[in-house]
Amino acid sequence: MFDLRNADLRKLNSMTKYPSIPTHHALDSKNGGLLEEPTQYEGPVIGTEKVDGTNGRIVLLPDGNWLIGSREDLLTARGDIVHNPALGIVDALRGVAEKAATLGSGGFGEVLVLYLEVYGSKQLPAWKHYGEGQAAVRMFDVMTAPVDMLDWPVERIASWRQNGGQIFGSEKVLADLAAQAGVDLTPRLFEIDGSDLPGDVEGMRAFLEQYKTTQVATSGEPGLNEGVVLRSPDRSVITKARFQDYDRTLKRRQKSTK
Template identity: 45%
Template sequence: MINLRVLNLTSLNSATKYPSISTYHEIDRGILLDPTVLFDGEVVLTEKVDGTNARIVVFPNGDYVIGSRKELLYARGDLIANPALGIVDALRDLADHITAPEAGIRVYFLEVYGSDVTKASGEYTGTKAVGYRLFDVVSIDPSVLDLPDEAISTWRESGGQSFHTEQELTELAEQNAIPLTPRLGSFPAHEIPTGLQEMQEFLTKHLPTTRVALDDGGTGRPEGIVLRTLDRTAIAKARFEDYTRTFKRAARR
């Protein structure tokens, strides 16, 4: 049985962080370039919500830790919680009832958004409402925590975490009544544009406005989309602002 109280929390924090995700078009100093992430088979498009990355790290006995992108904020039963970005307040009730794994460590990755979480909060709410959306789940073997800190970081960023497939993610979301990031459709890889202009038009066509508004007071401008294969072996993000910036700089030349 995993005992949260004796775990190396530095190692746990590193092993359960969300790894870096590439942009669909390669980016250099803010400018998109022609090379793209390669996809094969079916590609699922989801809305990329502009909030703050959060995680619920769950153990087989029901213990859990809530964290931000960079640090752990609260463990089940703590009297004091780190109030950073309102993450703990937004997720504690969910964490109290979330499905625990039979073995190992399970991490639910969510985007917490709205309120005053980011500068983009006004896109989703006019009343400072707050919401969350599940976008990934990963399983981790506790033995990883025995590795040196640098080795854990390398393991994480090189794809060592075992991410759940689209079907598994959907099933866990339904089981726990957690709203997923909106699914915009599934496309054969060859139908995903590779040109910069074509991809910008593709974004506008499939996500003209956000699908995760928290009330009618938000301005509704979306951040972008995430592209992933069904087995989650390939994933990339495409943000409106990256394409807009690229074309604006090109026009000045």
């Protein structure tokens, strides 16, 4: 029987970290700009807002316990009196974790991880784009893993994660779990066929322009959106298209032609 008190938290932390999402157009290793090498999507592509906050995770365990973490570290567990206050993540996610704990992890794997964007707080750099500084939460992904992986050496777990071993839920599973946990998803902006995405950097930047304003402002005038996350409905392919990357690349190109 799994018991959090006896679990190796280093392994649990490594197993449940969220991976980096690759850029939609490949990055040039020489200067960090974008290359004319887009990711190819076959069939439908779902575009979602890339909310500019900080990643949080809720780890639901077989014994009914839960953990809350940032992208890199575990910050608290169910029943803790004192928690790590980093970036306001625990305060923003504790209520969601308590409600999500009723979901359990059966049927979705023995460890179920909800990934959420915590944004809008004055502790975060981009808070002014979202309102007056109050924290808000949106769910953007879900992952499952077998609990017996905790018997592996921590180095093997890290390699498994870094090489794409994590199993993420489809769009339907994600939507269902978000509804059950009582939390909204990051905004769904569009669904188109992959062949309709612009192939070149300049065309993709022009395509993104219509989504430059956030849809998740908590008050006041909506500010700028960080970008768009592109994903297939089964989540087998996922990439990010950030305004900053496209603007920097095109600006560099303009300078080089002068």
